[in-house]
Amino acid sequence: xxxxxxxxxxxxxxxxxxxxxxxxxxxxxxxxxxxxxxxxxxxxxxxxxxxxxxxxxxxxxxxxxxxxxxxxxxxxxxxxxxxxxxxxxxxxxxxxxxxxxxxxxxxxxxxxxxxxxxxxxxxxxxxxxxxxxxxxxxxxxxxxxxxxxxxxxxxxxxxxxxxxxxxxxxxxxxxxxxxxxxxxxxxxxxxxxxxxxxxxxxxxxxxxxxxxxxxxxxxxxxxxxxxxxxxxxxxxxxxxxxxxxxxxxxxxxxxxxxxxxxxxxxxxxxxxxxxxxxxxxxxxxxxxxxxxxxxxxxxxxxxxxxxxxxxxxxxxxxxxxxxxxxxxxxxxxxxxxxxxxxxxxxxxxxxxxxxxxxxxxxxxxxx
Amino acid sequence: xxxxxxxxxxxxxxxxxxxxxxxxxxxxxxxxxxxxxxxxxxxxxxxxxxxxxxxxxxxxxxxxxxxxxxxxxxxxxxxxxxxxxxxxxxxxxxxxxxxxxxxxxxxxxxxxxxxxxxxxxxxxxxxxxxxxxxxxxxxxxxxxxxxxxxxxxxxxxxxxxxxxxxxxxxxxxxxxxxxxxxxxxxxxxxxxxxxxxxxxxxxxxxxxxxxxxxxxxxxxxxxxxxxxxxxxxxxxxxxxxxxxxxxxxxxxxxxxxxxxxxxxxxxxxxxxxxxxxxxxxxxxxxxxxxxxxxxxxxxxxxxxxxxxxxxxxxxxxxxxxxxxxxx
Numbered sequence: 001x002x003x004x005x006x007x008x009x010x011x012x013x014x015x016x017x018x019x020x021x022x023x024x025x026x027x028x029x030x031x032x033x034x035x036x037x038x039x040x041x042x043x044x045x046x047x048x049x050x051x052x053x054x055x056x057x058x059x060x061x062x063x064x065x066x067x068x069x070x071x072x073x074x075x076x077x078x079x080x081x082x083x084x085x086x087x088x089x090x091x092x093x094x095x096x097x098x099x100x101x102x103x104x105x106x107x108x109x110x111x112x113x114x115x116x117x118x119x120x121x122x123x124x125x126x127x128x129x130x131x132x133x134x135x136x137x138x139x140x141x142x143x144x145x146x147x148x149x150x151x152x153x154x155x156x157x158x159x160x161x162x163x164x165x166x167x168x169x170x171x172x173x174x175x176x177x178x179x180x181x182x183x184x185x186x187x188x189x190x191x192x193x194x195x196x197x198x199x200x201x202x203x204x205x206x207x208x209x210x211x212x213x214x215x216x217x218x219x220x221x222x223x224x225x226x227x228x229x230x231x232x233x234x235x236x237x238x239x240x241x242x243x244x245x246x247x248x249x250x251x252x253x254x255x256x257x258x259x260x261x262x263x264x265x266x267x268x269x270x271x272x273x274x275x276x277x278x279x280x281x282x283x284x285x286x287x288x289x290x291x292x293x294x295x296x297x298x299x300x301x302x303x304x305x306x307x308x309x310x311x312x313x314x315x316x317x318x319x320x321x322x323x324x325x326x327x328x329x330x331x332x333x334x335x336x337x338x339x340x341x342x343x344x345x346x347x348x349x350x351x352x353x354x355x356x357x358x359x360x361x362x363x364x365x366x367x
Numbered sequence: 368x369x370x371x372x373x374x375x376x377x378x379x380x381x382x383x384x385x386x387x388x389x390x391x392x393x394x395x396x397x398x399x400x401x402x403x404x405x406x407x408x409x410x411x412x413x414x415x416x417x418x419x420x421x422x423x424x425x426x427x428x429x430x431x432x433x434x435x436x437x438x439x440x441x442x443x444x445x446x447x448x449x450x451x452x453x454x455x456x457x458x459x460x461x462x463x464x465x466x467x468x469x470x471x472x473x474x475x476x477x478x479x480x481x482x483x484x485x486x487x488x489x490x491x492x493x494x495x496x497x498x499x500x501x502x503x504x505x506x507x508x509x510x511x512x513x514x515x516x517x518x519x520x521x522x523x524x525x526x527x528x529x530x531x532x533x534x535x536x537x538x539x540x541x542x543x544x545x546x547x548x549x550x551x552x553x554x555x556x557x558x559x560x561x562x563x564x565x566x567x568x569x570x571x572x573x574x575x576x577x578x579x580x581x582x583x584x585x586x587x588x589x590x591x592x593x594x595x596x597x598x599x600x601x602x603x604x605x606x607x608x609x610x611x612x613x614x615x616x617x618x619x620x621x622x623x624x625x626x627x628x629x630x631x632x633x634x635x636x637x638x639x640x641x642x643x644x645x646x647x648x649x650x651x652x653x654x655x656x657x658x659x660x661x662x663x664x665x666x667x668x669x670x671x672x673x674x675x676x677x678x679x680x681x682x683x684x685x686x687x688x689x690x691x692x693x694x
Contacts, residue, residue, distance in 0.1 A: 051590075052587050078592075079588065081584045089609065102589075150592070
């Protein structure tokens with residue numbers, strides 16, 4: 001089995017530690033995405049797996065073999081770089097064949113492999129072109145071709161789509177996913193784009209400041225974020241956060257702030273918080289617009305409407321903080337100007353500890 | 368997967384500055400351009416003035432190559448004599464010998480002197496220890512900053528038959544001392560070796576700068592692919608700096624006939640004229656020492672025309688075969 005196992009992996013540059021002992025178990029054929037803001041240590045972690053950075057402490061196993069001191073070429077991994085790393089003086093076919101030539105693979109076999117990869121990636125007609133004569137998307141495909149032609153045990157992707165424009169990025173994202181489905185190779189993918197993480201990953205690893213914040217399936221992370229950091233990092237727009245205090249309501253716990261109440265789920269975990277300050281998280285897509293007089297309606301002050309076509313983002317303020325609602329326009333976006341309140345199903349609200357920002361245990365739902 | 372149509376964008380070349388629909392005349396366009404970027408042209412002015420004064424104005428004097436020039440009559444009043452000087456030149460065994468020597472020494476310098484700084488730069492690039500790299504670089508740059516007279520002095524001393532280090536070592540090995548600098552067959556290797564020693568280090572800076580410009584991810588990618596350092600040097604570093612190498616080669620070919628003439632004057636002597644006398648030293652002896660300015664001007668003009676043809680040819684060939692050219 002060609003899984004990748006990280007045990008207490010540390011990276012330090014002199015006295016400065018940038019990755020603080022992370023544990024991660026990537027299963028065979030799994031597509032794992034490392035996501036986090038710039039400087040969170042995700043690329044460093046990937047480079048340690050590739051062997052481009054020395055591991056300061058901890059153990060790295062690929063396919064069950066300890067890899068800490070194994071040269072990159074003997075790890076049987078292939079890496080796709082952000083700026084493609086194509087050799088400008090070689091044409092597409094030579095670029096794809098580079099790794100095989102270095103490994104002294106026979107000429108007929110190289111030709112066969114290059115042709116096959118060219119076909120898979122739709123590059124057949126560009127094989128004799130130089131990288132300078134290709135568009136960004138084509139270059140990205142060549143970079144992937146270089147990786148897949150070697151049939152490695154593990155693919156490593158270091159923000160491979162961040163140099164592409166939005167349209168091409170969406171398209172290439174789908175291509176990477178299709179390629180993974182077709183080849184089924186263990187893949188570790190680094191990005192700071194949460195949409196890429198959500199769409200590509202079997203499991204997402206959210207990193208922050210050199211630590212792993214949470215690991216889970218995209219939907220699990222979306223529905224059950226373990227912390228305010230994860231909740232506000234995943235989802236576009238991010239989860240709305242309201243500072244409130246838990247109080248005893250008529251039918252169960254409620255979150256109270258600035259004279260308004262939000263009904264919370266009648267869970268033991270929340271009842272225990274009565275009197276304590278919490279952060280209430282509401283996903284923009286879970287808030288439902290409600291007219292005057294609706295029960296449990298929360299009042300908001302509208303600020304701006306961004307119409308996206310089928311959907312609209314309503315920017316408002318709630319408790320002095322910005323609050324966004326994502327709603328369907330159903331072709332009648334003009335009516336949205338009069339919105340002044342919303343309701344929310346208590347079981348869709350996530351409550352975080354007011355001080356630590358950790359999600360309160362006992363409110364998770366099935367992803 | 369297939370490539371979408373909008374994926375087929377090719378880089379476009381801007382062939383002209385004239386925008387379609389621009390009604391201005393050429394003069395108006397140039398005037399507008401000068402008005403807009405006058406600061407840039409102001410910065411350029413000192414160099415242009417220098418070029419005009421010291422490189423273009425003297426060209427007026429080139430006409431003496433076709434005249435029977437006398438200092439007292441002046442350039443304008445000296446009578447025209449057509450190709451006489453050139454005929455004398457090509458009938459002179461001394462000039463033909465100088466021409467042969469120039470070509471021979473130039474080719475030797477090109478063959479050994481041109482790759483030397485490239486090899487040095489590649490070697491420096493492989494040194495990991497920063498202190499060692501810096502020390503080694505300083506040592507090889509140093510001779511460039513030393514006057515040619517001193518360099519020649521060092522060479523003459525080193526090869527001296529009585530006290531020179533070279534002959535001392537030869538003596539230890541049980542051989543008789545060799546009078547290197549008086550033997551025509553030794554002049555060329557000593558000259559070429561000296562110029563390499565003097566200039567290769569400094570010239571390697573250009574290539575080191577080019578190497579510094581190579582994207583580190585190309586190497587990282589190659590490391591993951593399994594390339595050794597040797598393979599990376601051949602397959603990444605060298606091809607990546609090829610443009611710089613070609614440009615330097617074109618410049619070098621253009622200057623090919625300008626063999627380091629001070630160094631030759633400092634190292635040669637009548638005993639080695641046979642292999643050491645080049646066009647420039649010949650011009651110096653005839654023109655400055657012999658006072659035959661018109662004859663020396665003819666030799667100099669010939670030298671310049673050959674250099675011009677060489678640089679044009681090199682540039683055209685390079686443009687055709689490697690997409691790289693000076694202009």
